[in-house]
Amino acid sequence: MSATATDNARGGLRPAAGALAAAAARREAVHAWLLLLPALVLLLSFTHWPTLSTFWDSLHATGRGGQTGAWAGLENYAVMVDDPVFWQAVRNNLWFAAATIPLSMGLALLMALWVNEKLAGRAFLRMAYFTPTVLPMIAVANIWLFFYTPQYGLLEQIRGAVGLGAHNWLGDPSTALACVTLVAVWKEAGFFMIFYLAALQTLNPSLKEAAAIEGASRWYFFRRVQWPLLMPTTLFVLVNAVINAFRLVDHIFILTRGGPDNASTLLLYHLYEVGFKFWDTGYAAAITVVLVVVLAGVALLQFFVLDKKVHYQ
Structure with a gap:
């Protein structure tokens, strides 16, 4: 095989290798997020969401019957x-x-x-x-x-x-x-x-x-x-x-x-x-x-x- 043909073959392999590496990186990222998902759901459900909900309630008057009260601002x-x-x-x-x-x-x-x-x-x-x-x-x-x-x-x-x-x-x-x-x-x-x-x-x-x-x-x-x-x-x-x-x-x-x-x-x-x-x-x-x-x-x-x-x- 001539030198030109060899270079062309190597040039064709480089994009393929890069695509495989990118796909592997995406799989690893998805795998990592799936492992973190249970803890993330618990953290958001029992920490961050209640905190935001409490802050929202602090801007309202006391409601009745489970309903949000009237807007009170910083009162x-x-x-x-x-x-x-x-x-x-x-x-x-x-x-x-x-x-x-x-x-x-x-x-x-x-x-x-x-x-x-x-x-x-x-x-x-x-x-x-x-x-x-x-x-x-x-x-x-x-x-x-x-x-x-x-x-x-x-x-x-x-x-x-x-x-x-x-x-x-x-x-x-x-x-x-x-x-x-x-x-x-x-x-x-x-x-x-x-x-x-x-x-x-x-x-x-x-x-x-x-x-x-x-x-x-x-x-x-x-x-x-x-x-x-x-x-x-x-x-x-x-x-x-x-x-x-x-x-x-x-x-x-x-x-x-x-x-x-x-x-x-x-x-x-x-x-x-x-x-x-x-x-x-x-x-x-x-x-x-x-x-x-x-x-x-x-x-x-x-x-x-x-x-x-x-x-x-």
């Missing part, structure tokens, strides 16, 4: 701005978050460091720390309700044994929110401990051996080696802790119902009361939109700003 948001109970719930939630997030994360890290060591009864300790996590939130609230019961509760028995007077822990505005905070920390610390423990077990044991050879103390080894390597896990736990701090409603419903005098009302409980007790769905939708926007903004800040600073170099 529900104006009512929210003028609502003193809403701002009380915001303040309570900020205090609640400021207490539960560092306390639960710090306690979880301490427990993980402890049960990661070789000690007798380590399996029992891990189970004991994790047990509050698997208990239903309603059950946890009822357990602590017994602790806080005036005159008969465990705390009252202890106070009576040391000669102190009775105190209504959940009925006092100065202690009601703190009592709910303590329950939340007790419930969440064991859950966060699992993530820290898993991260600690992935660290190379040679790091600890090298630190011991160099004569580094445990505190120095934790501060300069373990803590920087745990920062990605800390970011993940922080995101979950922030979300949990703004979605608590079960404990409030059982322990205090927002009282006394809204001293323990949190945002989600206030939303529940507005939507299902007073049946003002338009106003409840407006509160939901604000809550979703704030949490989404915090999550984006954590992932796209803090995430760049947590990886150990």
